[in-house]
Amino acid sequence: MRINLTLQQLEAFEKVAASGSFRAAAQALFVSQPALSRTIRVAEAALGTRLFDRDTRHVALTPSGQELLPIARRILQEFDSAFSELSQFVDGRRGHVTVAALPSVGVALLPRAVATLRRRLPDVGFTLEEAPAAPLLQRVEQGLVDFGITVEPPADARLRYTHLLDDPFVLVCRRDDPLAQRKAVPWTALAGRPFIGSSAQGSIGPIVDAALLRQDITVTPTLEYPSVAAGGAMVAEGLGITVLPRLALGLVASRGLAVVPLQRPVVGRRIGIVSRIGRSLSPAAQGMVRYLAEELAVPAPQRRRAASR
Structure with a gap:
């Protein structure tokens, strides 16, 4: 009964x-x-x-x-x-958040953000995944992650993009390269130089190629690196120069290398949060999105000063 x-x-x-x-x-x-x-x-x-x-x-x-x-x-x-x-x-004090990020973002931005949120929200779990831009967007579209942090995707009715920051490109060369002594160089300084490019799946190559095309600059392609770390190693061995976004420098062993800002024009990639339209984020994921938006809205020098206090 x-x-x-x-x-x-x-x-x-x-x-x-x-x-x-x-x-x-x-x-x-x-x-x-x-x-x-x-x-x-x-x-x-x-x-x-x-x-x-x-x-x-x-x-x-x-x-x-x-x-x-x-x-x-x-x-x-x-x-x-x-x-x-x-x-x-x-209330966003329990749950689990899965984030897919570009490798450069995973190194430069997320560790500190997750450490801060773990202190504030000890009962929220985090899983961080790394992926190049194209596979990352697929994981967001398929609902395999809560959201991604990547370059701005093409206009797509299924994806929502929230801008976080601009990531400027810099020249990476050996320290004994003549360009290494300059405070900044124009993109035209790359003309005719042996150039190590990015693989097609990444977020870097298409932006660099478009910048060179707009400036009508011809470089001498020598090799294509499979990863940013490998690209830095190739430059260190004297195989050529390359162009990287500043956030990606955390993936490169800097010994023997010089980093020089690129100007005329200043070119950057737009980094932001990508989520799937029609899929609600959990309260914990919403809290992480808000924190990232607030944290990254502060200029980098101010973030470094605040962290050192």
């Missing part, structure tokens, strides 16, 4: 049993005593047994009431615990 008791009835029963008084229980529940009595009578009718022996002065549990009391307390405790967890989830 299935017994249908509501949480309200269980709570009313537990309060009367704990206080030994209908009057005190009614006050604790902020209901009238007649209303509380009706609730207990309905519960007893559903169970087919009396829960309390009562007269004008005393209230005592019947054997059935004694049997129900630990069950009622366990159910009420589990209910409170479950809804406490739900409340924490809705």
